[in-house]
Amino acid sequence: MSAVADGRKLVLNCIRAATRSSSVAAEQVAGAYTVLAREYVSHGSMSAEARLERMAERLREYDAEVVECLPEELSAAIAAQLRSSGRHIFVAPPRLPAAWIAAGFEWRIDHNLPPGEIEKAEGVVTACFCGVAESGTIVVHHSAAEGRRVITLLPEWHLCVVRASQIVETLPEYFDRCKQPPALVTWISGPSATADIEMTRIKGVHGPRFLQVILVRDEC
Amino acid sequence: MSAGAEHEVIDHPILDPALAPPFPVAALPVLRNPQLRMNVAHAIDVIQAKRARLVAEKQDWQELRSAASRIKDEALENLGFYLEQFEARCTAAGGTVHWAADAADARKIILEILREEKADEVIKIKTMTSAEIQLNPYLEANGVRAYETDLAEIILQLGEGEPSHIVVPALHVNRSQVREIFARRMGIENLSDEPEALTAAARNYLRQKFLSVPTAISGANFLIAETGSVAVVESEGNGRMCLTLPRTMITLAGIEKVLPRFADLEVMLQLLARSATGERMNPYTSLWTGVTPGDGPQKFHVILLDNGRSSILARKTERQTLRCIRCAACMNACPVYRQTGGHAYGSVYPGPIGAILTPQLEQMRHAQSLPYASSLCGACFEVCPVKINIPEVLLELRARVTDQERKQVLRFFDPLYIGLRVANLIFSRARLFHLAQWAGQIGLGFFTRRDGWIHTLPGIGAKWTQTRDLRGLPKQTFHEWWAARRKESK
Numbered sequence: 001m002s003a004v005a006d007g008r009k010l011v012l013n014c015i016r017a018a019t020r021s022s023s024v025a026a027e028q029v030a031g032a033y034t035v036l037a038r039e040y041v042s043h044g045s046m047s048a049e050a051r052l053e054r055m056a057e058r059l060r061e062y063d064a065e066v067v068e069c070l071p072e073e074l075s076a077a078i079a080a081q082l083r084s085s086g087r088h089i090f091v092a093p094p095r096l097p098a099a100w101i102a103a104g105f106e107w108r109i110d111h112n113l114p115p116g117e118i119e120k121a122e123g124v125v126t127a128c129f130c131g132v133a134e135s136g137t138i139v140v141h142h143s144a145a146e147g148r149r150v151i152t153l154l155p156e157w158h159l160c161v162v163r164a165s166q167i168v169e170t171l172p173e174y175f176d177r178c179k180q181p182p183a184l185v186t187w188i189s190g191p192s193a194t195a196d197i198e199m200t201r202i203k204g205v206h207g208p209r210f211l212q213v214i215l216v217r218d219e220c
Numbered sequence: 221m222s223a224g225a226e227h228e229v230i231d232h233p234i235l236d237p238a239l240a241p242p243f244p245v246a247a248l249p250v251l252r253n254p255q256l257r258m259n260v261a262h263a264i265d266v267i268q269a270k271r272a273r274l275v276a277e278k279q280d281w282q283e284l285r286s287a288a289s290r291i292k293d294e295a296l297e298n299l300g301f302y303l304e305q306f307e308a309r310c311t312a313a314g315g316t317v318h319w320a321a322d323a324a325d326a327r328k329i330i331l332e333i334l335r336e337e338k339a340d341e342v343i344k345i346k347t348m349t350s351a352e353i354q355l356n357p358y359l360e361a362n363g364v365r366a367y368e369t370d371l372a373e374i375i376l377q378l379g380e381g382e383p384s385h386i387v388v389p390a391l392h393v394n395r396s397q398v399r400e401i402f403a404r405r406m407g408i409e410n411l412s413d414e415p416e417a418l419t420a421a422a423r424n425y426l427r428q429k430f431l432s433v434p435t436a437i438s439g440a441n442f443l444i445a446e447t448g449s450v451a452v453v454e455s456e457g458n459g460r461m462c463l464t465l466p467r468t469m470i471t472l473a474g475i476e477k478v479l480p481r482f483a484d485l486e487v488m489l490q491l492l493a494r495s496a497t498g499e500r501m502n503p504y505t506s507l508w509t510g511v512t513p514g515d516g517p518q519k520f521h522v523i524l525l526d527n528g529r530s531s532i533l534a535r536k537t538e539r540q541t542l543r544c545i546r547c548a549a550c551m552n553a554c555p556v557y558r559q560t561g562g563h564a565y566g567s568v569y570p571g572p573i574g575a576i577l578t579p580q581l582e583q584m585r586h587a588q589s590l591p592y593a594s595s596l597c598g599a600c601f602e603v604c605p606v607k608i609n610i611p612e613v614l615l616e617l618r619a620r621v622t623d624q625e626r627k628q629v630l631r632f633f634d635p636l637y638i639g640l641r642v643a644n645l646i647f648s649r650a651r652l653f654h655l656a657q658w659a660g661q662i663g664l665g666f667f668t669r670r671d672g673w674i675h676t677l678p679g680i681g682a683k684w685t686q687t688r689d690l691r692g693l694p695k696q697t698f699h700e701w702w703a704a705r706r707k708e709s710k
Contacts, residue, residue, distance in 0.1 A: 149460065
């Protein structure tokens with residue numbers, strides 16, 4: 001279907017000529033890859049408590065709002081956040097725990113909602129796959145409790161629940177937790193931002209303007 | 221290498237290496253514009269300070285750099301293997317992979333996809349490769365309007381300006397200039413010049429486009445061979461909009477973007493944001509694999525672009541150029557870039573990395589002045605997260621430029637060439653050397669002032685004395701002093 005016949009052959013031939021490798025066996029390449037030296041820190045040494053504190057501190061540096069709660073307080077904490085946001089219409093991914101869907105608000109459950117509907121919502125509540133304390137990063141794999149990519153993008157207010165047991169200290173520890181590489185990932189570090197005008201950091205360009213995080217002490 | 225040919229000083233920057241004037245000429249408009257120099261210096265001071273603080277807190281920074289350069293070298297060593305693996309996995313996940321030998325092929329492939337989609341509009345994530353192949357003017361000429369969605373790119377597109385940096389392309393434009401551009405092109409009266417207001421204006425301007433334009437174009441920060449995934453690193457969320465809302469996604473990626481495995485991102489993502497914007501992590505990084513039913517674009521095309529890269533791969537010293545992850549730390553650290561800004565480089569890739577990448581992408585047919593646009597201080601090498609020894613490559617390229625010049629008949633008329641040939645002759649014969657010293661003392665004596673300095677020279681010598689003084693020749697040469705000393709000691 002390509003407009004350019006044989007671009008593939010042309011490019012690959014040039015590469016093969018440049019690397020002097022006509023065809024390499026997969027095992028050979030895998031062997032070369034496995035022996036690459038990696039001397040950087042892969043595992044941190046913090047206690048669960050310190051990890052949680054670090055995660056909160058780094059999130060706040062990105063202007064995210066962070067509250068902590070115990071597992072049994074989670075539903076109440078979510079409801080309190082929704083109330084204090086002054087918003088009413090929220091999107092929820094299809095498998096968000098029922099206890100998180102607080103009463104007294106309008107909920108749009110995302111069974112393939114069209115973008116226009118999601119756009120009209122004032123906020124979104126999701127779970128996540130992992131939190132990385134060192135950089136205050138929330139990692140989302142877009143499962144049915146984390147939601148499709150679009151639902152954490154269009155509403156200007158995103159409330160994300162992160163459990164202490166999901167928080168790792170370093171980025172390599174997150175990769176360790178991925179048994180299989182996921183097909184979709186979004187690494188979120190604070191609300192949408194830009195510094196394109198005179199290096200002044202402005203929150204909220206196209207993605208959510210507000211990132212709210214509830215840290216659940218299920219492990220500390 | 222000199223700015224031999226006469227070029228008019230132009231105010232509008234030209235970023236096509238085939239048409240741009242040599243670096244020393246192209247740098248003049250900026251050097252004469254104090255406002256522009258202040259804008260550039262301010263921006264890079266801010267990024268540099270943030271970067272320095274975050275790199276200092278990272279105890280394993282050097283180990284991360286070493287690992288990153290090893291991973292990139294491995295990917296390049298077996299590039300054919302990894303690209304084929306990427307192609308197979310991406311195709312299995314529902315993507316379509318195209319291969320483009322050069323810029324013209326890439327443009328044709330993209331236009332053909334757009335025609336198939338019956339697209340007359342397209343939204344774009346900031347991509348250096350699309351600027352490299354000059355995609356926007358080509359699409360425009362073929363009836364497709366391209367909307368840039370990165371804030372800095374909107375400023376440049378609406379203001380008809382050119383990028384001067386690869387991470388913050390509009391760093392040379394200040395807030396009042398942005399206000400003027402937005403007020404005029406978006407038709408907003410009473411727009412304030414507060415960055416908040418300007419950012420909000422851009423958000424409103426693009427919102428409907430995001431929700432209605434069904435085709436998007438992106439670049440790629442990383443391709444993952446193991447999984448066939450693509451990763452895009454950004455801040456504003458405009459990237460996520462383009463990656464999520466349209467029906468069709470087109471990604472244009474240089475062949476050197478491939479990483480062997482998903483977990484290699486644990487190294488790259490730690491280095492990239494810290495080096496690029498001085499953040500522990502950029503707000504959004506997205507990774508996707510082919511198409512996912514029910515989530516995001518249901519048609520996905522990747523174009524793997526060579527455009528001179530395989531010829532860089534073939535050369536031992538120069539190959540490291542392809543490790544680059546486009547973080548721009550080298551330009552932020554460069555004392556030359558700090559003075560000239562990006563437009564002087566006559567390429568979409570400015571700064572030290574541009575000085576080595578551009579002439580090579582041009583197969584050394586253009587941009588030969590760029591390898592000389594450096595003091596070889598090595599600051600770029602020191603900050604490079606993938607350890608590209610830029611000064612080493614600069615020297616190699618200077619040697620190649622000199623080899624080219626050696627083949628030119630015209631060199632016999634170049635004062636520099638003639639001067640060096642004469643010097644060669646004089647320095648290799650003692651008699652001639654003494655004679656030249658004697659002649660020099662008499663000749664330069666006319667121009668030497670009482671303070672022992674030469675302040676002005678006529679003719680070609682004026683090129684030196686225009687900007688600096690020259691010390692006059694001493695009364696006694698070293699040979700004379702040495703001989704006198706030996707006589708004394710006897």
